[in-house]
């Protein structure tokens with residue numbers, strides 16, 4: 188069912204992230220599987236707050252975030268935005284005495300500054316470049332996802348639709364010249380859903396004003412359907 192909307196009012200993004208977090212915590216603590224529809228990728232930090240505040244994580248479950256994205260979104264800006272959520276998570280985890288488990292599939296080398304690659308390296312971020320995510324590389328992608336899943340009890344799966352080729356997902360603010368094929372993105376979603384470790388799935392960055400024939404929205408809907416129907420019965 189639709190659990191409702193979280194609206195940013197008066198430019199108070201951080202307030203909205205906290206409200207999203209409170210809503211996600213309440214749903215998780217009641218045993219509901221949760222799907223978040225963005226919004227820009229700043230929703231990821233709100234979702235993180237929700238998972239971090241859940242009873243499962245407070246009881247010691249290890250949560251990691253798997254991001255399908257052309258970008259690291261690790262910018263160290265003073266003001267939070269769609270470019271900063273994963274550095275915010277890393278800092279929040281650090282303040283709780285933990286290291287963020289963060290993996291990214293689909294990084295576009297040309298769309299991330301060298302400072303972002305340095306930040307990713309310093310934080311121990313595991314990632315695959317878009318060049319390493321062709322259909323011929325599916326076994327390597329499976330290995331990458333499997334190694335990530337082995338390190339966590341719960342997964343925050345976040346899909347930035349700009350990971351897909353612009354022909355598939357034109358309705359984003361940063362369309363990809365190259366992108367990760369939909370077959371590969373869907374397969375990663377299937378692997379995570381089937382793992383039984385999925386806490387929250389999230390789809391971000393859909394901008395209907397830029398979409399063509401709703402093709403980005405339809406692709407996002409397909410992925411959400413795969414994720415929701417791919418969970419084993421009784422999984423968190």
Ligand SMILES: [Mn+2]
Nearest residue numbers: 228256260347
């Ligand atoms: Mn992103």
